[in-house]
Structures are given as C-alpha cells and as structure tokens.
Amino acid sequence: MTTTRPTWAIIDSATDVGVLLGAARQLSDVVVALVIGPRHLVEQASSSGFSETRWLGEPAATVGSEDYAAAIAELALRETPTAALMASSTRNRLLAGRLAARLDTSALTDVSDLRTEDDTVVVTHSLYGGAALRTERLLSAIGVITISAGAFAAFGSGPSWPGPIVEASCAVTPPPISLLERRSEPRSAGTLPQAKVVVGAGRGVGSRDDLGVVEELAQALGGQMACTRPLAEGLNWMGRDQYLGVSGLSIAPDLYVAVGVSGQMQHMVGVDQARVIVAINNDKAAPVFAESDYGIVGDLHQVVPALVDALKAVS
Amino acid sequence: MTITVLCKWCPDTEDLEVGSDGSISFERAKWSISEYDRVALEVATSLATEVGEVVAVVAGTSIIDTSMTRKSVLSRGPDRLVMVVDDRLAEADARQSASALAGAIARIGDVDLVLCGAGSTDLFAQQVGIQVGERLGWPTLNEVASVHLTGSSCRVERRVVDEIDTLEVALPVALAVTADAALPRVPGMREILAAGKKPTVVWSLDDLGPPAAVDRASQVVSTVARSHSTRLQVLFEGSPTEAAAQLVGALRHESLV
Known part of the structure; x- marks a missing residue:
C-alpha cells in the first residue's frame, strides 16, 4: 500500500x-x-x-x-x-x-x-x-x-x-570551509564489490608473512583478497578499504573463502549474500562453519597449499 | 580552548543472546565506550596537549552512572566528564541523543570543537555527531581522517569516495572522525587511578540549555535476530591433500572452478 x-x-x-x-x-x-x-x-x-x-x-x-x-x-x-x-x-x-x-x-x-x-x-x-x-x-x-x-x-x-x-535552483550559502587541496586516491578495494571470487583472511592467519599463503589461494581461484576488521585496523596488515563486515564492505560474490576467520557476526554480515561460502579454520568449534557451505578443519599452512595444488591440478 | 568529545556507552554486540523465538537480549552483555568514540577521545587528547581542556560528554539512562563508566572515559585522557543521566533516554534515537548532547554542549559553554567517532558499535547509524553539529548551527563534517588545529581554525582531511579533501574550517566545528584519525590507547593502571580524581558532573535532561527531545521520532515495532541463509555445512575431513581434493570436487560441482 x-x-x-x-x-x-x-x-x-x-x-x-x-x-x-x-x-x-x-x-x-x-x-x-x-x-x-x-x-x-x-x-x-x-x-x-x-x-x-x-x-x-x-x-x-x-x-x-x-x-x-x-x-x-x-x-x-x-x-x-x-x-x-x-x-x-x-x-x-x-x-x-x-x-x-x-x-x-x-x-x-x-x-x-x-x-x-x-x-x-x-x-x-x-x-x-x-x-x-x-x-x-x-x-x-x-x-x-x-x-x-x-x-x-x-x-x-x-x-x-x-x-x-x-x-528549481536554490540558494546555497557556501559553508565557512575552504578547500585547500583535493587529491585522487582510489580505494584499492575499487573492484572488490564486483569480484566473483573473494578470499578473506582473518586473525587465524598468524603473521603478515603468512598472508602470502592466502594470496596464492586468491590467485589460484582468480579472486581478490579481503580481510576481517582486525587485520585492517590495528594490525594494519591490509588496507582499511579491504575489510568486510558491518562497518566495512558488504559483498555478494559467487564464492567467498574465509581463511582463519572465526565467523563473528560483524564480519559474516558482510558476506552472507555470497552464493557459496567455504571456511578453513583450525578450530572445529569456530562459528564460521555454521555459516559455511563447505569447510575444512585444519592448519591453514597445510590446508591452503594443498588446496592451491589441487586447484592447479584441475585447471 | 575547550574540546568536547561525545562518547556512547553501549552494550557489546558480541554478547547479544538470541532466544529460540528470535528474540534478543543484552541482559548479560558487557558495556563499554563505543570503540569508534575511543578514536575521538585519542584525537582530542593529542590536540589538547597543545591547547587546553578536553571535556567528555556521555548521555544515557542510569545504567551509565557508574564509576566504571567514569574511569573508562576519564582514563583515556579527558580532563573532566559531563554525564547526562536520564531514564527518558532509554532506547534513545539519534534525535533524542543529539538534542541532549547539543544541550549539554550549550550548557558547558565556549566549546570550540566537538569530536565523535564514526558511529556507535551498537546502532552504527552514523548520525548523532552530525545532528549535534547542525543543532548547534556549526559547520559539520563526517569521515574526517585527520585533525590539526591552526589557531582559530582547524585543518582536516576528509575522504569522499575516491578523493581526499584537505579543508580549513573556522571554529567552532563538529567532526566525526574515522578509525584512521588516531590509534586509541589502552589505559594503564596509573591512568585508571588518576581518572578517579578527575571531576564529573551529572545533569538530567531538565538541566540542559535548550529543552531536550524526550520522545522517539519513530516507534519501534520489533527487534529480532537476523535469520541467516541456510548453509550446507559440509565438512571435509582426512589429510589436507584429501580434504582439499574433496573441496575442489565440490567447487567444480558448483561450477565455481
């Protein structure tokens, strides 16, 4: 009505x-x-x-x-x-x-x-x-x-x-604000909302160096990297424009792979429109598995390289 | 110069409990300063080492009127705290909160700069700071990534889509800062003990300058837990190689690889 x-x-x-x-x-x-x-x-x-x-x-x-x-x-x-x-x-x-x-x-x-x-x-x-x-x-x-x-x-x-x-042009009084400089700085996430495949890294990825392992998976899947909020804010391992969730980006890819992501609501709300969600986490009780279609419980340092190899084998 | 920082005391959304009927409860939740407002506290404190006094303002029901709230706010740098405590602020919307906070700022008097975080951790409507600024009739900006004082004005960086503007704004001004603006401190024991000695005043809505709004602008019809899309929840077991092979098989079946 x-x-x-x-x-x-x-x-x-x-x-x-x-x-x-x-x-x-x-x-x-x-x-x-x-x-x-x-x-x-x-x-x-x-x-x-x-x-x-x-x-x-x-x-x-x-x-x-x-x-x-x-x-x-x-x-x-x-x-x-x-x-x-x-x-x-x-x-x-x-x-x-x-x-x-x-x-x-x-x-x-x-x-x-x-x-x-x-x-x-x-x-x-x-x-x-x-x-x-x-x-x-x-x-x-x-x-x-x-x-x-x-x-x-x-x-x-x-x-x-x-x-x-x-x-209907209306009178606008310019605010008492002067523009000193305007510089273009595209967010690196520019195309993240359109990506078909997104691989998200969470705190379970132990160090900045270990992100390389996750990046290899993103490449093998032809996808883009994203992360949870702590990796972007606080740890600063990734860009502030790459985190998914309530105060970050919401995406709807065909495939979202969560690596070392515990599955807190604040993050998952940013990906719950994904068609298929895959989780890799060493904690079987992590809430992310209840929010996923497919999951592997295990150490990401072993599971992710194995997955990259398996993907290379079929491509 | 006086800087006020608007802080919200809110329940931790991770402690939210969902009943079998989809109802939600914060009965057992921890409460704390909205994490985005901690950034604003840090920005204010770093600016004030140069210039003057920082007054934190918190508004809410009697749930906020505890020594824990006071110490939590004051240990993060402000010189004093103003609390607007009034049970008519239960389930306050942005209009009520903004009207109470703007009234408190008017009563504090001679405020040059109002800072707040991007939004609150519970509602995240990103509205209160903006509405406070507009109610005060001041220039107001959101998404502010850095703040520097330059005498009677301040210089800020503001991100709008793919551009970053450097702006100079004459004081007084209200700014909502992003997480980029500062890294909030974790208060140490000495700061927590010192916080106990800092002054706090408590006002009700009736003590403020202009009369504050006491009703919501909208009526809450229902608040229920979000139902999630049902996922398959298939777990692949075995060695990493076996599990990976099974997962790739499933992804091929879904035409994803």
Whole structure:
C-alpha cells in the first residue's frame, strides 16, 4: 500500500537513480526527483520514470550535496512529502543528518525495507553489528531515510518516456570551509564489490608473512583478497578499504573463502549474500562453519597449499 | 580552548543472546565506550596537549552512572566528564541523543570543537555527531581522517569516495572522525587511578540549555535476530591433500572452478 503524498528521491550520483526510484515507489506512486548535479544527471533522472524531476542546481567544487540541507528542509516544510530518500554515501549521510536536525526528526539509515501502513512510513534496518533487524514506524510528519546499497531493485520504465524537468535552483550559502587541496586516491578495494571470487583472511592467519599463503589461494581461484576488521585496523596488515563486515564492505560474490576467520557476526554480515561460502579454520568449534557451505578443519599452512595444488591440478 | 568529545556507552554486540523465538537480549552483555568514540577521545587528547581542556560528554539512562563508566572515559585522557543521566533516554534515537548532547554542549559553554567517532558499535547509524553539529548551527563534517588545529581554525582531511579533501574550517566545528584519525590507547593502571580524581558532573535532561527531545521520532515495532541463509555445512575431513581434493570436487560441482 502506498500513500497519496509524494515521496522525494534526492539524487547526486548517476548510480543511484534507478534504485532510489525503486525504493521510493514502495512508499508513493508519485515520486519526485530532486537532482543535485550536472545537466546530464537531470536528463538521466527525467527519463527514468519519476513523476517530476527538479533540478536544484550544479554544485561548485567546494559545495557538496550536504550543503543543500537548509534549502531542502525549507522546501520539505512547505510541501510535506512522505519522506526524502537518499543513498548511503558519505555526503548523503551528512545531508540526512543535517536535514533530520532541521526537520526535528531522526534519520532512518541503511534501510533495507520500506512500506506504508495506514499512511505512515514503516522501515526495517539492521543493527547490533548486523545481528538483528529492527522495524520502526515513523512518528514525525516527514521521514529522512538513507537506503541500504543493494536492498532495492532498480525501477526503470525505459528511456523513451522523458518526464518534465523543473528548474528549481536554490540558494546555497557556501559553508565557512575552504578547500585547500583535493587529491585522487582510489580505494584499492575499487573492484572488490564486483569480484566473483573473494578470499578473506582473518586473525587465524598468524603473521603478515603468512598472508602470502592466502594470496596464492586468491590467485589460484582468480579472486581478490579481503580481510576481517582486525587485520585492517590495528594490525594494519591490509588496507582499511579491504575489510568486510558491518562497518566495512558488504559483498555478494559467487564464492567467498574465509581463511582463519572465526565467523563473528560483524564480519559474516558482510558476506552472507555470497552464493557459496567455504571456511578453513583450525578450530572445529569456530562459528564460521555454521555459516559455511563447505569447510575444512585444519592448519591453514597445510590446508591452503594443498588446496592451491589441487586447484592447479584441475585447471 | 575547550574540546568536547561525545562518547556512547553501549552494550557489546558480541554478547547479544538470541532466544529460540528470535528474540534478543543484552541482559548479560558487557558495556563499554563505543570503540569508534575511543578514536575521538585519542584525537582530542593529542590536540589538547597543545591547547587546553578536553571535556567528555556521555548521555544515557542510569545504567551509565557508574564509576566504571567514569574511569573508562576519564582514563583515556579527558580532563573532566559531563554525564547526562536520564531514564527518558532509554532506547534513545539519534534525535533524542543529539538534542541532549547539543544541550549539554550549550550548557558547558565556549566549546570550540566537538569530536565523535564514526558511529556507535551498537546502532552504527552514523548520525548523532552530525545532528549535534547542525543543532548547534556549526559547520559539520563526517569521515574526517585527520585533525590539526591552526589557531582559530582547524585543518582536516576528509575522504569522499575516491578523493581526499584537505579543508580549513573556522571554529567552532563538529567532526566525526574515522578509525584512521588516531590509534586509541589502552589505559594503564596509573591512568585508571588518576581518572578517579578527575571531576564529573551529572545533569538530567531538565538541566540542559535548550529543552531536550524526550520522545522517539519513530516507534519501534520489533527487534529480532537476523535469520541467516541456510548453509550446507559440509565438512571435509582426512589429510589436507584429501580434504582439499574433496573441496575442489565440490567447487567444480558448483561450477565455481
């Protein structure tokens, strides 16, 4: 069931257009896109099936989508949409918080399910390190919601139906922040979310040198390396952008091989969308085996090289 | 100069117990400072050796009002602690927490810098620090990887997707720092003993500057354990070579190798 009030989708990136429309349609048949970005992004949104596409403007280099909070809040108070939806990026999390404070509500974040019941918004999101799911019913008039990546299917009505574009550029006061330098530093995990095979190292890998053994397995499988949080933060054996779990990346590869990973919820929630999970651990009681399709109990220094040899034999 | 650090006292999610009906309980959980906020405490303490006073602020129900909470926070560097203790903060959402913390900062007065961690270990909504900054009407940034004070402003590095911005922001400012910003200390016995001598004040929601929000902005309908995708749980035994061969066979059957 949906409400008669419109729902807003705040768009500042081309990758979010279809997914935000798909999510917003769970709440309302009337979905208005508020676009912050260049003309081609507005045109992409307008041909994606929104009821209306509003162009809030193209931000200058020193301004981010977060700086539109005051303008969007003012518009929201005037028009009372059901909710303003956005993706869960760094800038959008900041925008959501600023918008929520201005609308005196609490942002609902990383939402994986959305619906309306009796004209009120009901959302579901995970908490406690991914161990639990909470369902909440919004009590404030306007919801501020960030959506969980991958939880909603993109909605597309095809590029043949461009909807109206309304130029609605709003005044943005630049924040008292000066940009001294901007340097490009792609995360090494750039392609990890798309990898078909991922091998994850956990604390059971005794030393930094032993990571080489795990890397050989990743190579033999044609996969990429990832890790649990302690290896990236604290031990610094691997990049902070390579750890999987609740505060790191969530992935959905065809195969995830957990080597020396105990299987704590905080890590496993990042891989539970994998089609097949394999665990190698010397502790038979490690919780990772209950979360895996196939497992080998044993010392990874013996099991992993044996596995690499067996893989080479069949390739 | 006064720096305040927002700390959350929360249950350890690893101690969560799941009932057979999917219900969850923290009854036997250990509580501690949200690990992300420990980074903020470390950043504040390292900045304050140059400039001034660090005040930690913790808000929550009467469960936080213990000497363990005080020592745990104060042994990590702050000069004093402000606790907002009020049972109306049970199951507080980001709006309630932010409104209580912003009210405490207003009452502390003359605060130049507010620091907090990226999110809390239990809810990890990554919202409270941002909403505190906006409620105070200050410039506010998240994903801050380093902080340096330069007189009446501060210089920060902030990661946004594949870019790192170096920004200069006039004080006062509210910053949510990432784990890159500092390596939190493990307090030693001397720091824990010294913590017992540092001052703490306890306020209720009624003692704060602007009136604090006492209701949630949403009603919790249910909180249940996540049900996991059912896995095959096949274990291969024997020598490493035998087990490896069986696993490769299974992976071939799944068309994965």
